[in-house]
Amino acid sequence: MFNLSQGTIVAKRTTRATGSTSSTDIVTIHDQQLHRGKGGELHQIAEDGAELLTTSQGGPVADDQNSLRIGARGPLLVDDFHFREKIFHFDHERIPERVVHARGYGAHGFFETYEPLTEITRADLFQRAGEKTPVFVRFSTVAGNKGSADLARDVRGFAVKFYTQEGNWDLVGNNIPIFFIQDAIKFPDLIHAAKQEPDRAFPQAQTAHDNFWDFISLTPESMNMVMWIMSDRTIPRSFRFMEGFGVHTFRFVNAKGASTFVKFHWKPKLGLQSVAWNEAVKINGADPDFHRRDLWQAIQSGNFPEWELCVQLFDQEFADNFDFDVLDPTKIIPEEVLPVKPIGRMVLDRMPGNFFAETEQVAFMTQNVPPGIDFSNDPLLQGRNFSYLDTQLKRLGGPNFTHLPINAPKCPFHNFQQDGHMAMRNPVGRVNYQPNSFGEGPRQSPSKGYQHFAADENGQKVRLRPESFADHYSQARQFFLSQTPAEQRHIAMALTFELSKVETVAIRERMISHLLNIDETLATTVAQKLGIQAMPKPADAAIPTRQDLERSPALSIVENGPKRFEGRKLGVLVTDGVDAKLLKKLKTTIEKEKALLELIAPKVGGVTASDGSRVEAHHMIDGGPSVLFDAVAVLASPAGIEDLEMEATARDFVADAFQHCKFIGYDENAFPLLVKAGIANDLDEGTILLPGDEGLAAFVSELGKLRVWGREPGIKLGKA
Numbered sequence: 001m002f003n004l005s006q007g008t009i010v011a012k013r014t015t016r017a018t019g020s021t022s023s024t025d026i027v028t029i030h031d032q033q034l035h036r037g038k039g040g041e042l043h044q045i046a047e048d049g050a051e052l053l054t055t056s057q058g059g060p061v062a063d064d065q066n067s068l069r070i071g072a073r074g075p076l077l078v079d080d081f082h083f084r085e086k087i088f089h090f091d092h093e094r095i096p097e098r099v100v101h102a103r104g105y106g107a108h109g110f111f112e113t114y115e116p117l118t119e120i121t122r123a124d125l126f127q128r129a130g131e132k133t134p135v136f137v138r139f140s141t142v143a144g145n146k147g148s149a150d151l152a153r154d155v156r157g158f159a160v161k162f163y164t165q166e167g168n169w170d171l172v173g174n175n176i177p178i179f180f181i182q183d184a185i186k187f188p189d190l191i192h193a194a195k196q197e198p199d200r201a202f203p204q205a206q207t208a209h210d211n212f213w214d215f216i217s218l219t220p221e222s223m224n225m226v227m228w229i230m231s232d233r234t235i236p237r238s239f240r241f242m243e244g245f246g247v248h249t250f251r252f253v254n255a256k257g258a259s260t261f262v263k264f265h266w267k268p269k270l271g272l273q274s275v276a277w278n279e280a281v282k283i284n285g286a287d288p289d290f291h292r293r294d295l296w297q298a299i300q301s302g303n304f305p306e307w308e309l310c311v312q313l314f315d316q317e318f319a320d321n322f323d324f325d326v327l328d329p330t331k332i333i334p335e336e337v338l339p340v341k342p343i344g345r346m347v348l349d350r351m352p353g354n355f356f357a358e359t360e361q362v363a364f365m366t367q368n369v370p371p372g373i374d375f376s377n378d379p380l381l382q383g384r385n386f387s388y389l390d391t392q393l394k395r396l397g398g399p400n401f402t403h404l405p406i407n408a409p410k411c412p413f414h415n416f417q418q419d420g421h422m423a424m425r426n427p428v429g430r431v432n433y434q435p436n437s438f439g440e441g442p443r444q445s446p447s448k449g450y451q452h453f454a455a456d457e458n459g460q461k462v463r464l465r466p467e468s469f470a471d472h473y474s475q476a477r478q479f480f481l482s483q484t485p486a487e488q489r490h491i492a493m494a495l496t497f498e499l500s501k502v503e504t505v506a507i508r509e510r511m512i513s514h515l516l517n518i519d520e521t522l523a524t525t526v527a528q529k530l531g532i533q534a535m536p537k538p539a540d541a542a543i544p545t546r547q548d549l550e551r552s553p554a555l556s557i558v559e560n561g562p563k564r565f566e567g568r569k570l571g572v573l574v575t576d577g578v579d580a581k582l583l584k585k586l587k588t589t590i591e592k593e594k595a596l597l598e599l600i601a602p603k604v605g606g607v608t609a610s611d612g613s614r615v616e617a618h619h620m621i622d623g624g625p626s627v628l629f630d631a632v633a634v635l636a637s638p639a640g641i642e643d644l645e646m647e648a649t650a651r652d653f654v655a656d657a658f659q660h661c662k663f664i665g666y667d668e669n670a671f672p673l674l675v676k677a678g679i680a681n682d683l684d685e686g687t688i689l690l691p692g693d694e695g696l697a698a699f700v701s702e703l704g705k706l707r708v709w710g711r712e713p714g715i716k717l718g719k720a
């Protein structure tokens, strides 16, 4: 090793990125120059001033390009420890992907408490207004493998780890407030049926196949969830524009041990938004990382996404009088019946420095609750409390996954757990048990430690589903009737598409028999589109659908959309000779709205604008289809538009935007492209001739409406 006491500090620093020099970073010992890293650690320096490449044992590497061999063309040698170590490590780079939620994307941020909730919970993070608690969030899809595309029709995971002062709290939720099944024992069957079929190993990240719909149609408790997954909730435009839910009923417990039931809701500040199904399919081709890229871009550019944490609080009396069992995870409590109360906000402001270390290795567990938060008897939640700890052992390879920085609490923690694979927190000293008479080590504390809510429980040991869980259709109908006409159309289209991929006719018909218990028009529409000749009878129901429940506007995405275009993206297709003044004004108007503008041009090198200035494009037309944007505009010169008219991708750009009911702005020169795209005769309030740079603010304010869904029935009639 190097003897630092004999070293000489030299007044020179070299950094790899810039090659610049400064005064403190290089230490010379004898003839060895060492580079001091950020944490004060020393690295050897290579000939070009960069850190020296070493083996994992710290041995300096002379040649990382050629393995050791006999002669220039001879066999390789076992002596080559550097080669062996490098390949050995590479061979073991992968860990098992999550059995569900394999594809995910995470970010760091903080949670800020609005006001003390001392009366209802002793949870430390809710005791002080303005308190900031660090969080890590992982969004995910459920069914697809790690490399599947982002816009699969699927539930999205919304898992939040709060690093509180009294231990980690994991709120492991989804973007849908209910679940498919009422008992965790059904989870393996549900997931087997949803994922690719085991003999053929397809379809990937899709529920549009026989096994899924076979299981679902034999599981009436899933019908409420079927309405949600066939709605646009499962094709969100961005993680930033979706809600999150804790799903189950939990308990808040105060310092006196009194309990209040609680359901958790995350509300995105920028409102809800989803894409159209045809658009989702195309996004998957154009940018399979669409959701990742969106979150990355937003956070890297300082547009930090934000959600409010809201709660529905209720007591036993409310639970006893509510229409449904609050322990049944296939049911909501409508927000109109029990309003949500905002209790804090979460801001995501930092991407992980290393995807594997944090997003892949993060281990969420429903049983991670701090004092003041407790479980209810929801059988799905109780089953989950077993599953999550168990799965981490398999995935992360040993019991010490809590030592990984992403999983370790940020508060002090002490116990007598020891050893095991990859132990990184190793206590020193003799005493590793308690009680001990040496007065060493941590001690339990009845007053400060976690106290489980002392619920009264008694009864026979049985395998039973309570009668109160038996109404599987009323809330499904309520969800359907609470949607706008466009959203109802989308549910019918989604069911038709999914069931059209089911080969077994009896399964299709069984699904129609369930739909008849939800909404007759929906059932008939889907049956007709599937070409079912004779309508089946409605499915036998343990409890028939109740009288119509009140419509719940909170269940619609369209009715809870944004008020403005903020956080969205306008794609502007431009040609050489584009009006420089108009383009510049459009950009400033969009940016004033805190939205993004990206340019698409025939060449990615960009175009020359009317004033001779060069404008660089973000995308070449083939790589920037309109599905990647929330709204589009076409700005052209007379000569430029002639070229665009010849490009199939430019015609698709406009035709797709029209079909997906987007706003389309265009200047006079661009009109011929609308003609070529076949939409010139169908212009409506969403196709806007840009009124010159003065009227751009009005155009951008229209964009806040996001879509012209009224256009859709016309398109279906073959207008465009």
Ligand code: HDD
Pocket: 098, 099, 100, 101, 104, 138, 139, 140, 156, 157, 158, 159, 172, 173, 174, 178, 179, 183, 184, 185, 187, 246, 247, 248, 329, 362, 363, 364, 380, 383, 384, 387, 388, 391, 392
């Ligand atoms: Fe689960 C992962 C959400 C039911 C068993 N689940 C997982 C993740 C989310 C959810 C968001 C990904 C966490 C991450 O990003 O690492 N799961 C839910 C919700 C459910 C639900 C909202 C119903 C309300 N899950 C559920 C049941 C079981 C599981 C009933 C088993 C009995 N879930 C798991 C798991 C996973 C998981 C196998 C896979 C990887 C992991 O846990 O860490 O244990």
